[in-house]
Amino acid sequence: MIKGIFPTEKFQHIETPFYWYDMDLLRETLNVIRNECGNKPFHVHYAIKANANPVILKEIASYGFGADCVSGNEILRALECGFKPDKIAFAGVGKTDKEIGIGLDHDIFCFNVESIPELEVLNSLAKERNRKARVALRINPNVDAHTHKYITTGLNENKFGINEQDLPAILQIFRNSTHIELIGMHFHIGSQITDLSSFEDLCVKATELQEWFNQQGIMLPVINVGGGLGINYQHPNHCPIADFESYFRLFEKYLKLQDNQTLHFELGRSVVAPCGSLITRVVYVKEGLEKNFLIVDAGMTDLIRPALYQAFHHIENISSDLNYQPYDVVGPICESSDVFGHERLLNTSKRGDLIAIRSAGAYGETMVSQYNCREKPASYFSDHI
């Protein structure tokens, strides 16, 4: 049994629930990514929305990666934490004038534009400032990511992205606009993608589109394939680092870059999910008629993924070595969906035991809410405890 990775003794006096980040694992992951991209024209923009904790962001920025932002405040946070403006991409279907202004004022690398009206607004706001905005068109490749429907984003009927049919009209807008410059195509087909063949489909589609642009006499220096690489939520101890090697090799093999073209990635989950755990305490062990419940002090307000997308997180008791028993692990919130796991095998547990909900470093802390007037969970880091 692997209990070793958590300093359970040191956790005893910390108020629960809290987020715990294994900074060595984060650095190991960042090293793998940097080594895989090092000798290729590949650039990684970390997706801030996965985890915007300043300690985590500063670590990632220190490796020289860029940032992928989906709000004006994310741009400001990224800048505060050391990301360079010329490595910031800004995506999102509903960028407000204020947010576009933040991007323009900092002269960020690129706006990933998702609609015709957005493109027109961007041009006029850039004109007011006498700037030229660099644009990558977020094109809907109609590729199925084979992932949960709430995190699939690349299908035609999705709210994200521009449909291929609109491209000729968009090129016309660029011809008539003085303050926007087309530099690339952008895609993002979904999240937690473990079937890498979806990315192969994306490469095929990107190549087709690339040829279409070339036929129009346009050479795009930037191809941005978004994020989406999945992690192994089932086995966090055995597979703590996502398969970046296969992932990057796939793009190298299936997407032939043209001269001076760079390939951009916006990885979020795969960078930070494994290094985070939500640590919670058993408040009550409740014996039901047919099953036993572990009622813990963390709830869906602290980690909403199970309630929101029926997501699986490995759960373990880090205080007990006793025999395994099945439990339903549930939170205290007044919602029936406030369940972390059904019929999970955990060491026999008692009131006061510490429970680790694993792989919670992505879309965990950033999605915390204060429903039921709850306090936000604190965060602790393996470097400082």
Ligand SMILES: *Cc1c(COP(=O)(O)O)cnc(C)c1O
């Ligand atoms: C969320 C998002 C990402 C990151 O996705 P992951 O699945 O966490 O890698 C990248 N690009 C865009 C545009 C996004 O919205």
